Amino acid sequence: MAAITRAEVEHLARLARLELTEGEIDHYAEQLSAIVDAVTRVSEVAAEDIPPTSHPIPVTNTFRPDVAQPGVDREEIAAAAPAWEDDRFRVPRILGES
Amino acid sequence: MAPVMDGDLVRQSAATLAAAMQAGDVTSVQVTEACLARIDTVDDKVHAFLHIDREAALATAADIDRRRAAGEDLGPLAGVPLALKDVFTMRGVPTTCGSRILEGWRPPYDSTVVERLRNADVVILGKTNMDEFAMGSSTEHSAYGPTRNPWDLDRIPGGSGGGSSAALAAFEAPLAMGTDTGGSIRQPAAVTGTVGVKPTYGGVSRYGLVALASSLDQAGPCARTVLDAALLHQAIAGHDPRDSTSIDAPVPDVVAAARAGDVRGMRIGLVRELGGEGYQQGVRQRFDEAVTVLTDLGADVVEVSCPHFEYALGAYYLILPAEASSNLARFDGMRYGLRAGDHADASVEQVMSRTREVGFGAEVKRRIMLGTYSLSSGYYDAYYGQAQKVRTLIARDFTAAFEQVDVLISPTAPTTAFKLGEKLDDPLAMYLNDIATIPVNLAGNCAMSVPVGLSPEDGLPVGLQIMAPALGDDRLYRVGSALESALVDRWGHILSEEVPSL
Numbered sequence: 001m002a003a004i005t006r007a008e009v010e011h012l013a014r015l016a017r018l019e020l021t022e023g024e025i026d027h028y029a030e031q032l033s034a035i036v037d038a039v040t041r042v043s044e045v046a047a048e049d050i051p052p053t054s055h056p057i058p059v060t061n062t063f064r065p066d067v068a069q070p071g072v073d074r075e076e077i078a079a080a081a082p083a084w085e086d087d088r089f090r091v092p093r094i095l096g097e098s
Numbered sequence: 099m100a101p102v103m104d105g106d107l108v109r110q111s112a113a114t115l116a117a118a119m120q121a122g123d124v125t126s127v128q129v130t131e132a133c134l135a136r137i138d139t140v141d142d143k144v145h146a147f148l149h150i151d152r153e154a155a156l157a158t159a160a161d162i163d164r165r166r167a168a169g170e171d172l173g174p175l176a177g178v179p180l181a182l183k184d185v186f187t188m189r190g191v192p193t194t195c196g197s198r199i200l201e202g203w204r205p206p207y208d209s210t211v212v213e214r215l216r217n218a219d220v221v222i223l224g225k226t227n228m229d230e231f232a233m234g235s236s237t238e239h240s241a242y243g244p245t246r247n248p249w250d251l252d253r254i255p256g257g258s259g260g261g262s263s264a265a266l267a268a269f270e271a272p273l274a275m276g277t278d279t280g281g282s283i284r285q286p287a288a289v290t291g292t293v294g295v296k297p298t299y300g301g302v303s304r305y306g307l308v309a310l311a312s313s314l315d316q317a318g319p320c321a322r323t324v325l326d327a328a329l330l331h332q333a334i335a336g337h338d339p340r341d342s343t344s345i346d347a348p349v350p351d352v353v354a355a356a357r358a359g360d361v362r363g364m365r366i367g368l369v370r371e372l373g374g375e376g377y378q379q380g381v382r383q384r385f386d387e388a389v390t391v392l393t394d395l396g397a398d399v400v401e402v403s404c405p406h407f408e409y410a411l412g413a414y415y416l417i418l419p420a421e422a423s424s425n426l427a428r429f430d431g432m433r434y435g436l437r438a439g440d441h442a443d444a445s446v447e448q449v450m451s452r453t454r455e456v457g458f459g460a461e462v463k464r465r466i467m468l469g470t471y472s473l474s475s476g477y478y479d480a481y482y483g484q485a486q487k488v489r490t491l492i493a494r495d496f497t498a499a500f501e502q503v504d505v506l507i508s509p510t511a512p513t514t515a516f517k518l519g520e521k522l523d524d525p526l527a528m529y530l531n532d533i534a535t536i537p538v539n540l541a542g543n544c545a546m547s548v549p550v551g552l553s554p555e556d557g558l559p560v561g562l563q564i565m566a567p568a569l570g571d572d573r574l575y576r577v578g579s580a581l582e583s584a585l586v587d588r589w590g591h592i593l594s595e596e597v598p599s600l
Contacts, residue, residue: 053490080204
């Protein structure tokens, strides 16, 4: 049983920027352990010499013609922003203590 | 043809409606109004739609009618209404992906699929419900409440594209669009008695499709008949320079294949690993009967082994969450969508974490953490790296199989539609619904689900999955259409005619 501890769930949540509740941490510790246990069956397959597949249909050097296209409308982007001020996205402070 | 009666409009196929419009027997406005009226009548019960784009749909229909009257030459689906899964961006129309984090978001651009639907003069009725960010097999993971299966309102319509499948089965629209990352078009089709196709990876543009797992996602057609699915496939498929994984090759002639519908001399492989134990008795029975039908139609059916398919589910639930956790990092509450906890002294990290905590549902959080885990240092080689190698072996199984046969078949899903709530907080049980559909996504080839009858023990629809090699999409339609016509001859109608009245 690949047990994922509460501490690991808290760490994963921090990496993934998820502010979980205490209840969620307990719940996910249990569920993620069970899921990881099931999916790690893949390690039964002997595959040392097998190349990995990251993409089903390999394509390389894909370019589109270098032709100017209309961009998206600035007003529409502003309208969809959670906070917009002085013609810019307003964001929370990015530096500092806390 | 005989004039189509007004009351029957919603039950007609897209092909029939298009022909009737072309002949001047009915207008697009009449057809669109009939669908909207049907939605008004039944969608309280079914909840297939998250947004109805009523005025725009009627205006589009009126414009098509005007251009047709002026003698303009319109495409084969001109004027036919369609239900669009809420994962496709459509300029100015709410696009939520079934998530609170995108509630009220109106995209500033059209996805390529929407652009092609507009160019084909298809009338988009609105956006359909789905599991949040396409994660699920029941639509119960939608933040806006589940969709119900028109065959039995206490049961799931499949997922993630349950809104699209239910809209078809409830006669709210003759056509729908879906996306399939691990079975989200095919499994909903199977459990609602409709037709759904996952095209070859790269066959339909992903531009403007909100990404779940970029190496697996593929958009495709949903309909009540194989020919309708082919007509929609033709309209949306083809190379798009805005999607770097789009295939720059001609679209297989799926419409001709659907019209031909002939399996004489074709070699069809039964996948030994997809069937038997774990599959409901009635699903196996209807599947076996369909195999007999295919044999009687002149196909040569043999058993084929794909030994690595049993590891597909494991590989998928390592690869998909890894890609999803990275794709969903863009939902940070800064540029669009929800922002939570934005008070004066909050830092950007606190706001992001708070936004994602309240904006994402349980399954999304589960998969984001699973993906973060499988990509963590120390586990990467054992989990994600190994899953990618298994992916290669699954693709090789397909290659070997297609050296022996033209297409492979299996049941689409192991069971018929289950009850709402039955598997909601049991992720592993939920994941097993996609056991037969996942291998195709991992290998990038194409597959279709086509209805093959009702399971005797519960009277619910059963789907048969046809799998073909990459760019062999036409073979799906050839086999699907042959099977459909043989079954329609036997039943006297398509399966969805048996949906109970709502």
